[in-house]
Amino acid sequence: xxxxxxxxxxxxxxxxxxxxxxxxxxxxxxxxxxxxxxxxxxxxxxxxxxxxxxxxxxxxxxxxxxxxxxxxxxxxxxxxxxxxxxxxxxxxxxxxxxxxxxxxxxxxxxxxxxxxxxxxxxxxxxxxxxxxxxxxxxxx
Numbered sequence: 001x002x003x004x005x006x007x008x009x010x011x012x013x014x015x016x017x018x019x020x021x022x023x024x025x026x027x028x029x030x031x032x033x034x035x036x037x038x039x040x041x042x043x044x045x046x047x048x049x050x051x052x053x054x055x056x057x058x059x060x061x062x063x064x065x066x067x068x069x070x071x072x073x074x075x076x077x078x079x080x081x082x083x084x085x086x087x088x089x090x091x092x093x094x095x096x097x098x099x100x101x102x103x104x105x106x107x108x109x110x111x112x113x114x115x116x117x118x119x120x121x122x123x124x125x126x127x128x129x130x131x132x133x134x135x136x137x138x139x140x
Contacts, residue, residue, distance in 0.1 A: 002040065006048050010036075013058035018065060020074040021081060028065055 011029060018025045035055050039046055065071065101119070119130045 001045055002051065007036070010048070010051065010058060014061055017058060017062040018064070019078055020071070024074055032061060045106060053102050 013035070014032065015025065015029060018028065020028075032055060036051065039051060039054050043050060055061070070076075078081070120127050121130055
């Protein structure tokens with residue numbers, strides 16, 4: 001009998017080995033899943049050796065898919081999608097990091113800036129500013 005772990009490992013090996021767009025990968029894996037389920041239903045005590053004999057090893061299935069005529073086109077489409085994804089994600093992450101740094105600097109400065117004010121005194125009709133040194137900075 002095939003354990004769930006063996007089944008997961010089998011499909012993970014195929015999924016990771018296929019370098020094609022997500023939808024094509026999903027369709028191919030669904031086809032293999034149907035074959036796998038049919039084998040499991042027809043042979044209650046099927047083993048992974050039976051799966052390899054009836055359906056094929058993950059490496060064989062990947063090579064079979066790669067031998068398709070349109071594989072190179074699909075592979076280019078897959079790589080182009082990855083590049084576009086990275087071209088969008090990397091700038092967004094950089095902007096988010098920059099914004100976080102700037103915001104933290106602004107908040108830090110606003111919390112640690114001395115909120116002093118100037119007192120004025122009139123001496124002989126002349127206004128003289130006197131800085132008030134009694135204002136305390138508090139961290140809240």
